Amino acid sequence: MQYEGVLRKMKSEVGHPIQYYLLFEDDFLNVNQVLNRALSIRFIKYQCLNCGEDRPVYRQGFCKNCFFDIPSAGDWIMRPELSTAHLDKEDRDLEYEKKVQLTPHIVYLANSSNIKVGVTRKSQIPTRWIDQGAHEAIEIVETPNRFLAGITEVALKDHVGDKTNWRKMLTNEVDDEDLVGWRDRLKGYIPGEAIDYFIASRPETHLQFPVLRYPKKVKSLNLDKTPSFSGVLKGIKGQYLIFEDGTVFNVRGNEGYFVGLEVL
Structure with missing residues (x-):
């Protein structure tokens, strides 16, 4: 073939x-x-x-x-806290930015090599977790736009990692974690603007890789x-x-x- x-x-x-x-x-x-x-x-x-x-x-x-030109490669892609569409403010293409930024977003915990916090559009769950090689993950917050998810991620990064060690992930040097417990402990660090969007009831998702x-x-x-x-x-x-x-x-x-x- x-x-x-x-x-x-x-x-x-x-x-x-x-x-x-x-x-x-x-x-x-x-x-x-x-x-x-x-x-x-x-x-x-x-x-x-x-x-x-x-x-x-x-x-x-x-x-x-x-x-450095197209809207799908703007800085807000990697740094959601830089999103401005909710303010009707353009970065590169306001129409595109509204389409992507003004949709429900999830702040989550994923365990690939260690526990990390991340942000993705709700429509990308669980694809985002699969792409990161996470064997378990859980939602923390569901926000109506990318900006609120971004500032939540920034706040939580002071208390949990935001990077995956790809070598550990690929050699399967990973441990199972109590993600429900982690979610509950991190609740107190969620910014006031996003606390109403805290998710208290969803269970962990477990993924099996081939x-x-x-x-x-x-x-x-x-x-x-x-x-x-x-x-x-x-x-x-x-x-x-x-x-x-x-x-x-x-x-x-x-x-x-x-x-x-x-x-x-």
Whole structure:
């Protein structure tokens, strides 16, 4: 089986285990079906996810020009507390920003390598947790816009982490945590503007990833340095492909790379 196209983050479906799909322009691959088989990845060129040009990817799958121009790469994406659409104030494109920012958002706790706090649109639950490789997660606050979720995340970061240790996540060096207890303890640190949106009753969500064997050590595949790689696929977790020799490939981290894939 051979595939060719620009990489975008894998689509996922909740299941036992989670199902993963690589989508190309005219085809798709259910990645779960090639577990325990050799998979070859070959870098061909860049293809910016916005303009489509063969320009080096700068961030988030975009070339440098697009990254600093398009509304979907504004600073408020990574820092929700910078959202201004609720004030009718434009950053790059007010219509787009209202569409994204003025929708229900969730502040959550996720356990991938350690407990972390995060923000995502309500429509992205549980996809966001799957993308982060979280084996358990829970909602804390549901706000009507991105700004309130952002200031809540900022307040809670003083008391719980906001980063995932990807190496620990991929080697499965994780412990189960009482996320309900964590949610209750953090309630007192929620800003006054968001406290009415506290969620007190939802249970933890548990996720099962399709991993046949976790590596003891991991090494990241960089297509700019190693444009061709082949290995036996042993697992999928977060947005990573895990190979038998400990090589891991971050699909989302390589968005905008046009590649050839072959199942051997």
